[in-house]
Amino acid sequence: MIEIFKAKSVITVNPSLPRTEVIAVRDGRIIETGSLESLKPWLKNNEFTIHDDFEESIIVPGLIDPHLHPSMAAVLLPTYFITAMEWKFPWGLTKATTTPDSYDKALLEACSTPTHKDLFITWGHHELWHGPISRDRINALDSHTPIIVWNRSFHELCMNDAALEYLEIKEDDVKNSSQIDFVRGRFFETGLSFALQKLNPYILDQEIFTEGLRKLKEVVHFGGHTTIADMAVGLFDFENELNAQKLIYENENNPFRVELVAHATAMAGLSGGDHVKGEQLISSLNTHNSDHLRFDKRVKLFTDGAFFAQVAQLMEPGYIDGHEGEWLTIPEQFENIARIYWNKGYSIHVHVTGDLGLELAIDTLEKLQFEKPRFNHRFTLEHFGLSTPEQVHRLSKLGANVSANAYYVHELSNLYANHSVGYERASSMSRIGTCFRERVITSLHSDFTMAPAHPLTSMWVAVNRINEKGELMSPEERITPQQGLEAITINAARVLGLDHEIGSIRSGKKADFTVLSEDPLEVDPTAIKDINIEATVFEGRIFKI
Amino acid sequence: MKPLTVICGYLGSGKTTLINHILKSTSFPIGILVNDFGELNIDKYLIENEDELTISLTNGCVCCNLNDDLGDSLNFMLSQKVKAVILESSGVALPVKMSNYGTSWPGYKLSKLLTVVEGRTLKQLLSDKFVSKTVKSQIIQSDLIYINRYNDFDLELLSSMNPVYKKEEELDALLENIFIETDTVGEILPFVEEHNSLKTEVLLFDGPINQEDILNFLDANPGIERLKGWISDSENQSWLVQVTRSERDFTVSKYQTTSRLVVIYKKDLNKKILYK
Ligand SMILES: [Zn+2]
Ligand SMILES: [Zn+2]
Numbered sequence: 080m081i082e083i084f085k086a087k088s089v090i091t092v093n094p095s096l097p098r099t100e101v102i103a104v105r106d107g108r109i110i111e112t113g114s115l116e117s118l119k120p121w122l123k124n125n126e127f128t129i130h131d132d133f134e135e136s137i138i139v140p141g142l143i144d145p146h147l148h149p150s151m152a153a154v155l156l157p158t159y160f161i162t163a164m165e166w167k168f169p170w171g172l173t174k175a176t177t178t179p180d181s182y183d184k185a186l187l188e189a190c191s192t193p194t195h196k197d198l199f200i201t202w203g204h205h206e207l208w209h210g211p212i213s214r215d216r217i218n219a220l221d222s223h224t225p226i227i228v229w230n231r232s233f234h235e236l237c238m239n240d241a242a243l244e245y246l247e248i249k250e251d252d253v254k255n256s257s258q259i260d261f262v263r264g265r266f267f268e269t270g271l272s273f274a275l276q277k278l279n280p281y282i283l284d285q286e287i288f289t290e291g292l293r294k295l296k297e298v299v300h301f302g303g304h305t306t307i308a309d310m311a312v313g314l315f316d317f318e319n320e321l322n323a324q325k326l327i328y329e330n331e332n333n334p335f336r337v338e339l340v341a342h343a344t345a346m347a348g349l350s351g352g353d354h355v356k357g358e359q360l361i362s363s364l365n366t367h368n369s370d371h372l373r374f375d376k377r378v379k380l381f382t383d384g385a386f387f388a389q390v391a392q393l394m395e396p397g398y399i400d401g402h403e404g405e406w407l408t409i410p411e412q413f414e415n416i417a418r419i420y421w422n423k424g425y426s427i428h429v430h431v432t433g434d435l436g437l438e439l440a441i442d443t444l445e446k447l448q449f450e451k452p453r454f455n456h457r458f459t460l461e462h463f464g465l466s467t468p469e470q471v472h473r474l475s476k477l478g479a480n481v482s483a484n485a486y487y488v489h490e491l492s493n494l495y496a497n498h499s500v501g502y503e504r505a506s507s508m509s510r511i512g513t514c515f516r517e518r519v520i521t522s523l524h525s526d527f528t529m530a531p532a533h534p535l536t537s538m539w540v541a542v543n544r545i546n547e548k549g550e551l552m553s554p555e556e557r558i559t560p561q562q563g564l565e566a567i568t569i570n571a572a573r574v575l576g577l578d579h580e581i582g583s584i585r586s587g588k589k590a591d592f593t594v595l596s597e598d599p600l601e602v603d604p605t606a607i608k609d610i611n612i613e614a615t616v617f618e619g620r621i622f623k624i
Numbered sequence: 625m626k627p628l629t630v631i632c633g634y635l636g637s638g639k640t641t642l643i644n645h646i647l648k649s650t651s652f653p654i655g656i657l658v659n660d661f662g663e664l665n666i667d668k669y670l671i672e673n674e675d676e677l678t679i680s681l682t683n684g685c686v687c688c689n690l691n692d693d694l695g696d697s698l699n700f701m702l703s704q705k706v707k708a709v710i711l712e713s714s715g716v717a718l719p720v721k722m723s724n725y726g727t728s729w730p731g732y733k734l735s736k737l738l739t740v741v742e743g744r745t746l747k748q749l750l751s752d753k754f755v756s757k758t759v760k761s762q763i764i765q766s767d768l769i770y771i772n773r774y775n776d777f778d779l780e781l782l783s784s785m786n787p788v789y790k791k792e793e794e795l796d797a798l799l800e801n802i803f804i805e806t807d808t809v810g811e812i813l814p815f816v817e818e819h820n821s822l823k824t825e826v827l828l829f830d831g832p833i834n835q836e837d838i839l840n841f842l843d844a845n846p847g848i849e850r851l852k853g854w855i856s857d858s859e860n861q862s863w864l865v866q867v868t869r870s871e872r873d874f875t876v877s878k879y880q881t882t883s884r885l886v887v888i889y890k891k892d893l894n895k896k897i898l899y900k
Binding site (some may be wrong): 252253269408 | 696710721730752753884
């Protein structure tokens with residue numbers, strides 16, 4: 080049986096045939112896209128049905144997010160979001176809350192419904208918008224419900240009296256601590272680790288965590304994805320993460336596939352701290368593969384610290400206030416670990432945030448290319464916060480790919496211009512235009528929960544580069560809507576090594592589509608993020624949104 | 625409150641050697657935490673802590689790792705009889721950051737913040753493209769600098785950073801300083817052993833290793849001072865191996881593990897017997 084999907088227009092992202100009207104599908108694969116006229120030879124002697132639900136809609140290739148973290152999302156989604164940025168969820172819109180008064184109001188309204196057993200945990204507080212948080216401020220709103228306010232950057236939290244009491248945190252135990260401000264109820268840095276230890280039984284509770292993964296499944300479908308990648312399996316606990324994902328996603332009604340990329344250090348940790356054994360372990364993981372979950376010869380490495388926490392490693396002149404970035408891997412060890420995987424033919428995905436972190440990755444790649452040249456190796460720079468044009472040129476010459484978090488420009492460029500690295504570097508963070516000019520295969524990701532799991536939002540930022548203050552940041556680094564769409568479809572597929580199967584609409588590929596109400600290449604570019612997503616089609620099956 | 629001493633220093637600077645000096649020279653039990661980023665976990669096996677209270681940790685940032693191994697281990701040490709805890713930081717850890725565990729973790733107070741530098745490589749590290757700033761910060765942010773291979777060292781390098789430094793001959797004084805101002809100071813014994821000529825190697829094996837292989841290996845290598853690790857024999861039984869100059873001990877290990885050994889030796893090592 081052949082099924083025919085009719086659309087107002089099909090954007091194929093196949094340069095040889097960019098626009099069509101219908102797509103014919105058999106057994107979950109595209110047999111041909113074109114017009115009803117051009118399909119005649121297929122239809123002559125075969126039964127077929129025509130789906131005309133999407134007759135007034137635009138069909139694009141199924142959207143792909145090549146880097147997010149289901150386990151991190153599963154921890155965060157059960158919390159209540161009060162955020163300075165707008166977040167769209169299947170269960171409703173989280174409106175932007177941008178003043179201290181509106182923050183208090185939002186917290187007061189929500190806190191009567193606990194999120195974690197008796198506890199109410201909210202995420203998203205940011206001092207610049209919401210004002211300083213303290214125990215007294217929360218007590219004044221509600222002193223009976225145990226309330227925990229978790230900072231947007233994840234690096235601080237604040238509790239009211241009821242929460243301190245509930246978690247049995249006593250003044251005598253913590254009063255000497257320099258990173259716990261008991262009077263204000265604030266826990267940061269090591270103090271935060273202490274608080275999280277008390278909270279772990281709630282946020283990592285099996286039931287709540289599984290519920291979080293289920294919510295993520297809704298979020299991923301709602302964002303129009305048909306493929307996502309878990310870009311660091313083993314973040315918390317390899318076995319638990321894998322089993323929980325099997326439980327939720329290995330189900331014929333799951334509307335997307337999850338590509339799994341193992342966390343090198345976690346895998347070495349399971350192998351007595353030995354990266355050679357860690358590689359052997361990764362190479363054996365494909366025994367877990369199923370229709371919805373798949374390991375491959377891919378690995379995740381890290382160079383420098385988190386971009387949101389301002390611990391990216393920078394080249395001169397560094398941060399305005401002179402503070403230092405952090406290494407997540409000792410540089411000479413980074414090279415040794417990368418060599419193990421390079422020589423075994425892996426695609427190496429490297430978390431890089433600052434330009435010095437990026438430099439380490441590029442220098443290493445150059446060395447490895449010299450020792451053992453490889454082609455189409457898919458060495459991919461993930462996040463790509465700060466970079467220089469010269470680095471983009473080098474990585475192009477070395478054949479590397481980029482998977483960028485464009486959302487940095489939207490949420491952080493104004494803040495970082497004024498408080499972190501200055502305007503010149505802040506305005507050109509996520510230097511995506513240069514990547515396209517240098518012919519680097521470039522995809523966009525959310526790193527959810529660092530940015531919304533909504534590819535059209537990533538595309539919108541990359542195309543417009545308008546920050547939360549409404550300023551246009553480095554217009555030269557904008558990309559065209561066509562390039563933006565490529566970045567969340569075919570280029571994302573290339574980064575994951577799946578471009579032969581997904582990422583565009585052409586004869587032979589999997590029938591993965593996203594159905595939109597408007598044409599993302601024709602609408603006013605500033606409206607791309609607001610385009611309604613009507614449905615997804617995963618391997619030929621329709622999943623309405 | 626337990627005193628926490630933090631030891632920083634780049635890879636190969638001699639942190640583990642220093643910790644072994646300290647362990648040999650103190651008469652009270654000390655807990656050791658090794659934070660090594662999950663890199664090849666040698667340090668843990670090299671530390672000769674008779675109380676076996678050495679815990680190895682992996683590193684992570686809170687936004688990508690909610691399980692704080694270090695915090696868990698600090699809590700564990702509080703429940704143990706150790707009188708002091710030493711935290712051996714990873715090669716790129718910043719002392720100020722690590723010292724937060726001493727000043728912030730309930731039940732602890734910061735005793736000393738110490739960085740080990742290695743005389744021969746410091747100059748090169750201070751101009752390294754990636755770690756020069758980190759290594760410099762490690763020196764500036766510490767209370768004390770312990771200089772390994774002092775004879776190869778150019779003091780001028782440190783003059784601009786103005787640290788309080790100690791060389792190997794001043795180790796006794798250093799040890800006194802390490803646990804100063806704590807309510808649990810024990811007796812500090814003088815440092816006697818000469819370590820300079822010792823070398824260390826980690827041996828990893830793919831196939832089975834039997835007890836007799838180890839005994840043959842020891843007989844062929846009279847220069848071995850110490851050997852520790854695990855082996856898995858041809859019957860798939862795992863053994864914990866502990867060898868000193870006077871003892872050769874094999875105990876059944878309940879952990880199924882691949883064979884790996886840490887060898888501390890003088891002069892050369894003949895490994896042929898093990899890798900036949
Ligand atoms: Zn990530
Ligand atoms: Zn992080």
